[in-house]
Amino acid sequence: MEGLFFRLAWRNVWRNPRRSIITISAVASSVVFAVFIQSLSRGTRDGMIDNLIRHSTGYMQIQDYRFQENPSMDNVFFYDDRIVDRIRQATPSLDLVLPRIDTFMLAAGEQVSRGAMVSGIDADKEHRFSNIRDYTIKGRFFTPGEAGAVIGRGLAERLGLGLGESLVLIGKGRFGMSASGIFPIVGVVDHPLPKINQQVVYLPLETAQALLSAKGYVSSLQLVPGRKTNTESIAGAIRKELENEDLRVYTWQDFMPEFLNYMKIDMAGAYLMSFILYIVVGFGFFGTVLTMTMNRLKEFAILLSIGMSRSRLAVVVLLETFCISLIGVICGIVAAFGVICYFYRRPLELKGNAAEALIERGWSPELFVSFAPDLFYVQGIIIFFIAMAVFLYPLIKISTLDNLKAAKS
Amino acid sequence: MPVVQTEKLSKIYNLDSMPVHALQDVTLSIEKGEFASIVGPSGSGKTTLLNMLGGLDMPSSGSVWVNGRELSGMGDRQRIQFRLWNIGFVFQHYNLIPVFTAWENVSFIMLLQGRDKRAIEHRTNQLLEEVGLGDRKHARPAQLSGGQQQRVAVARALASEPRFILADEPTANLDTKAAMNLLDIMARLNNDKSVTFIFSTHDQRVTQRARRVICMVDGKIVGDERHER
Numbered sequence: 194m195e196g197l198f199f200r201l202a203w204r205n206v207w208r209n210p211r212r213s214i215i216t217i218s219a220v221a222s223s224v225v226f227a228v229f230i231q232s233l234s235r236g237t238r239d240g241m242i243d244n245l246i247r248h249s250t251g252y253m254q255i256q257d258y259r260f261q262e263n264p265s266m267d268n269v270f271f272y273d274d275r276i277v278d279r280i281r282q283a284t285p286s287l288d289l290v291l292p293r294i295d296t297f298m299l300a301a302g303e304q305v306s307r308g309a310m311v312s313g314i315d316a317d318k319e320h321r322f323s324n325i326r327d328y329t330i331k332g333r334f335f336t337p338g339e340a341g342a343v344i345g346r347g348l349a350e351r352l353g354l355g356l357g358e359s360l361v362l363i364g365k366g367r368f369g370m371s372a373s374g375i376f377p378i379v380g381v382v383d384h385p386l387p388k389i390n391q392q393v394v395y396l397p398l399e400t401a402q403a404l405l406s407a408k409g410y411v412s413s414l415q416l417v418p419g420r421k422t423n424t425e426s427i428a429g430a431i432r433k434e435l436e437n438e439d440l441r442v443y444t445w446q447d448f449m450p451e452f453l454n455y456m457k458i459d460m461a462g463a464y465l466m467s468f469i470l471y472i473v474v475g476f477g478f479f480g481t482v483l484t485m486t487m488n489r490l491k492e493f494a495i496l497l498s499i500g501m502s503r504s505r506l507a508v509v510v511l512l513e514t515f516c517i518s519l520i521g522v523i524c525g526i527v528a529a530f531g532v533i534c535y536f537y538r539r540p541l542e543l544k545g546n547a548a549e550a551l552i553e554r555g556w557s558p559e560l561f562v563s564f565a566p567d568l569f570y571v572q573g574i575i576i577f578f579i580a581m582a583v584f585l586y587p588l589i590k591i592s593t594l595d596n597l598k599a600a601k602s
Numbered sequence: 603m604p605v606v607q608t609e610k611l612s613k614i615y616n617l618d619s620m621p622v623h624a625l626q627d628v629t630l631s632i633e634k635g636e637f638a639s640i641v642g643p644s645g646s647g648k649t650t651l652l653n654m655l656g657g658l659d660m661p662s663s664g665s666v667w668v669n670g671r672e673l674s675g676m677g678d679r680q681r682i683q684f685r686l687w688n689i690g691f692v693f694q695h696y697n698l699i700p701v702f703t704a705w706e707n708v709s710f711i712m713l714l715q716g717r718d719k720r721a722i723e724h725r726t727n728q729l730l731e732e733v734g735l736g737d738r739k740h741a742r743p744a745q746l747s748g749g750q751q752q753r754v755a756v757a758r759a760l761a762s763e764p765r766f767i768l769a770d771e772p773t774a775n776l777d778t779k780a781a782m783n784l785l786d787i788m789a790r791l792n793n794d795k796s797v798t799f800i801f802s803t804h805d806q807r808v809t810q811r812a813r814r815v816i817c818m819v820d821g822k823i824v825g826d827e828r829h830e831r
Contacts, residue, residue, distance in 0.1 A: 500686025
């Protein structure tokens with residue numbers, strides 16, 4: 194009996210192929226749009242977060258608690274193997290520990306001077322985390338202890354300096370010591386974060402420590418988890434280990450509250466867009482279903498007349514709905530996969546004012562898409578249920594159908 | 603016992619707030635094996651009476667009894683179930699399920715009844731043979747002529763082994779040859795198997811073949827003649 198109902202429903206679906214194809218296309222395009230909106234929102238957010246984490250804050254940092262308030266060289270802390278051992282013992286799931294000493298100094302060329310963010314790094318470790326060497330567009334990255342600087346392309350252009358030319362750095366070292374030095378530019382990087390590109394100067398960690406009279410000291414330790422989902426648990430374990438000390442663990446969320454707020458607004462916008470889409474989709478389906486139902490009232494009446502119960506008729510119509518919705522959703526997911534695949538390989542790049550607004554905030558103007566599997570099935574399920582909900586209309590109509598009136602229609 | 607009988611059956615419709623008496627005190631009794639035709643001008647109440655006999659419409663007053671059971675006392679679900687087992691319908695516009703083949707259209711009713719699969723196959727083949735469509739059983743309605751579709755409709759109406767078959771203007775859309783062919787089949791079924799047929803019709807060809815002609819005017823029975831054929 195069930196087989197008969199399914200056969201009847203399936204054949205009814207293809208009885209008017211054009212109508213069914215239009216309905217299926219509507220369901221499929223809704224899935225594509227819904228997936229795209231959510232994927233773009235999440236992908237852009239994740240891409241920006243990943244970019245910022247990888248090239249700026251890292252997942253977690255250990256700092257002296259005073260450094261957050263007052264990022265001066267007086268608030269750096271001593272770094273040696275003992276602290277690394279303690280951290281690693283507290284949490285074995287840590288991948289990398291990157292020592293850094295960061296400060297702001299005046300960078301000068303022959304004619305021009307600018308404020309610069311001087312970052313003393315262990316280039317090998319940094320590269321393992323952020324592939325920083327891959328962004329070198331001129332020259333090379335320094336070797337440990339070398340008295341050479343790698344400079345961001347934007348800053349190099351501002352200072353009018355090129356490869357092999359001398360960069361003067363002037364600032365304040367530890368305990369108010371004057372810090373100044375001349376460093377040959379051994380490399381220029383095109384940093385993916387525009388704001389950093391315009392102000393970064395990389396020095397080897399030891400060279401920077403010597404410049405800032407802070408031998409053995411770092412301003413932060415960036416911690417790279419084996420799995421990024423473990424960030425919070427690792428931070429918790431280290432917090433416990435460092436409980437009674439001046440050192441604090443900060444996660445990436447602590448460093449970018451403004452960005453997170455912006456992302457919340459962006460996500461709310463995406464949800465609003467999706468919600469509007471769901472309403473439009475719902476009414477679109479309803480129009481189709483209304484026409485389809487009205488066209489079939491007589492047929493329903495005849496089936497009731499010859500002895501088919503309302504519930505059985507409802508099952509057939511429900512099966513038709515199920516088939517159409519399911520085919521539409523599956524087609525939509527397949528099409529969405531193609532669309533997302535395309536934009537995954539070729540991220541959208543904002544131009545003009547929108548791009549400038551993002552660059553001003555230090556974020557990339559590229560809009561990434563997310564390939565998270567849940568986007569596909571969650572949006573598919575939502576659209577499926579919207580379609581099924583709209584298709585309740587014929588079921589209601591069947592339950593209240595007046596045979597005679599319908600037969601005359 | 604009559605297969606169907608009515609007692610003081612009345613139906614009043616409200617048309618633009620004006621009461622229209624579609625049926626007035628119709629009392630009628632049809633016995634098993636009758637080949638009855640309800641005739642009368644348009645608006646005389648033929649179709650309304652047929653709808654009442656089939657439990658498709660409810661009377662304003664009076665009652666309809668089918669095989670000793672009163673239809674107006676039944677709920678919607680009960681009436682649908684009752685129709686499935688007791689009444690066969692043949693419509694003017696055939697009204698077959700367009701996505702089913704002739705064979706599926708006939709067997710569908712029996713599947714709704716929940717009959718045994720083998721019995722359904724046997725009876726469906728038999729019925730299609732009886733209406734002369736044994737070789738067209740895999741054709742869909744759109745692939746059949748009007749006459750052939752109406753013969754499938756007759757086979758479908760017979761499939762449930764109903765107490766009687768109601769046929770509303772069954773020949774109205776058929777040419778003479780197809781109409782005569784259909785009437786031959788119905789008459790044969792009536793003669794050989796005592797299938798009870800009740801027609802509403804304008805068609806003289808049907809009236810001439812009927813053994814009982816019930817004439818209606820303005821919602822009342824004004825004549826009821828029996829003929830030997």
